[in-house]
Amino acid sequence: MTTIPNTHLLLIEDDLELAQWICDYLTEKSFTVSQCHRGDRAPEQIIGLNPDLVILDGMLPGLDGLDVCKQVRSKYEGPILMLTARDEDMDEVLGLEMGADDYLTKPVRARVLLARIRALLRRHVPATPAPDLPQSSERVQIQGLQVDKSTRTVTLQGQAIEVSSKEFDLLWLLAKSAGELVTRDYLTKSLRGFEYDGFDRSIDQRISRLRKKLGDDPVSPFRIKTVWGQGYQLIRDAW
Structure with missing residues (x-):
């Protein structure tokens, strides 16, 4: 190179x-x-x-x-x-x-x-707006968690949660597929623009920061769970 x-x-x-x-x-x-x-x-x-x-x-x-x-x-x-x-x-x-x-x-x-x-x-790819989602009003409500795509805001139990643009994009993908496994390969391709190479840790870092902001337990997470060797799952009944 x-x-x-x-x-x-x-x-x-x-x-x-x-x-x-x-x-x-x-x-x-x-x-x-x-x-x-x-x-x-x-x-x-x-x-x-x-x-x-x-x-x-x-x-x-x-x-x-x-x-x-x-x-x-x-x-x-x-x-x-x-x-x-x-x-x-x-x-x-x-x-x-x-x-x-x-x-x-x-x-x-x-x-x-x-x-x-x-x-x-x-x-490293500079952050760009996700092109695959329409800019109309889109909202995911999971118990006390609300993720609003149109305003790019997150609220938990009525309280606004400050997240970065990259953290929001990740949470949006997880929230849309709440209860289902979202693979690391899919997240890396969607958010970073390339296939997961086994070394890139940027998604893991965003997950770690989201857990802290959403009141998840970093040692035994119950809201965003790691499926080892595969990806992550946002738990529907944990909010």
């Missing part, structure tokens, strides 16, 4: 020697790379620069990388690749729960880093 000219990456890493090595390597591969070395400055840099991709270290001075990811995820829609010095499943789970798109353990191997970056950029 040839790098698209002017693809802008933001590297957030406090190890100056490592940061310079990564910067030099990626610059050689035709990326434009900006650097930030403190976690407490990272959210402003991410939002202000709006890069095509963020490489985010997990351990940073001023603000932990996980907290940086949590702060910016609702405002920054590009992919986030997290780096960590620890090889533990819990670190990966936490990073993905906070909204990271992928996870790479140090020591960083140049070709692996490049492959992950290119894969994330290849999978």
Whole structure:
């Protein structure tokens, strides 16, 4: 894959020697790379620069990388690749729960880093309005949950629930098929525009955020259930 000219990456890493090595390597591969070395400055840099991709270290001075990811995820829609010095499943789970798109353990191997970056950029598709649904008044009412396509609003027990555009599109597809399995392949194709490749975690991340906003239990979800290896199911009698 040839790098698209002017693809802008933001590297957030406090190890100056490592940061310079990564910067030099990626610059050689035709990326434009900006650097930030403190976690407490990272959210402003991410939002202000709006890069095509963020490489985010997990351990940073001023603000932990996980907290940086949590702060910016609702405002920054590009992919986030997290780096960590620890090889533990819990670190990966936490990073993905906070909204990271992928996870790479140090020591960083140049070709692996490049492959992950290119894969994330290849999978990332800017949000566009769903073309397959008419813009007339469409509404799904499931007990206390109401999802209104015409106004793109969600209410639960009469209370408005703030969701992002991407979260709404996902919830709409689940609500239309409430009680039925909606496969990850279908969701990825409908919402991302390509077939599920076994690695893309964007749908899982949206599910995680929706569960939190809809009062679902992230450990034992009862409103949006995971059908392992297949997809998700919105439970009709859980609202």
